[in-house]
Structure formats: C-alpha cells, structure tokens
Amino acid sequence: MKTTVLLNGKQPHICLPKLVLFYDVNGTYGAFSNLAPYPIEQDGVWWPTVEHHFQAQKFHEPSLRERIRQLPFAEQAAVMGRSRHFLLRPDWEDVKYEIMRRALYCKFTTHAPIRELLIETGEALIIEDARDDYCWGCGRDGSGRNMLGLLLMELRTVLQQRER
C-alpha cells in the first residue's frame, strides 16, 4: 500500500540534491569519463586521456608506460593496464588515488569548457555509473565507493572557490 504523508495538509517540500550520472563518453556528462578525449600533460609529456596516464602509472617500466601512452584508444590502455601479464608496481594501491587526483586536476584546468561544465553542476551528486566498477564507480547495486565521483566533487569545490 502506498502512503502519502501530508504536512499541514500539504505535500512536504523536500530538497534533494541533483544527480549527475556519467559513464558513456557521448552522454551529457561524458566529458567526466576518464576515457573522454581530453589530453593532459604529466611528467613532461602529453597523454591522450586521463585513462592512458592512469593505466600507465600501474607500471614502473618506462617502455611499458610509453607503449600505453601511444595506444590510439583509451579502451586499449585500460585493457593493457588491467592485464596482469605485466608486473604491477607493488605500491599501486597506496598511490592510485593521488595519481588520479593529480590527473583530474590537470584535465580540468587544461580544458576550460569542461571546467565550466564541472563548476556548473553546483552541488549535484556526481556518480560514475560504472556497473562493473565498485571502486571508481557505483557498481551494479549502487554500493560502489564512487571514488571518481568523489574526486570530481572535491575538485569542483576547489575550482568553484577559485572562480569566486
């Protein structure tokens, strides 16, 4: 049975935060995806996407990093970075969030239109709607940590304060 609670005979007015979901690079907020084509400069070289940079940092071997940087598509970088055929750096779990934070800062300070898009989300809850990713995304059942969304909201606060 559906119950409607009325306050003083009126529908209660509840302010829910706006929700910004992203995943597909072609979606409204697709630019927030790490696979979106917004190059960043890190360590003196340009990377085609945040994903290329992030995946390459999983390895200490410079030639392997360079191979990942040269891949035409971010999806290929993700496949290579996730392959345990290569030796993952032992401190990866300790450094990965800071690497992502720095890469996102670079992305959104380099590209003005997407910086504005992020700032204009106001106080919206930003979620990477990645069904198979319970770390960076929300996962299939919404129980994921949404670390990418959290880092984007953290960055948004910094950028909003700077624009005031």
Ligand SMILES: Nc1c(N[C@@H]2O[C@H](COP(=O)(O)O)[C@@H](O)[C@H]2O)[nH]c(=O)[nH]c1=O
């Ligand atoms: N897992 C996932 C996305 N999530 C992204 O995967 C990246 C980290 O993956 P990992 O190397 O597993 O830690 C990170 O950029 C996160 O935002 N995105 C996508 O389009 N498709 C996917 O399948």
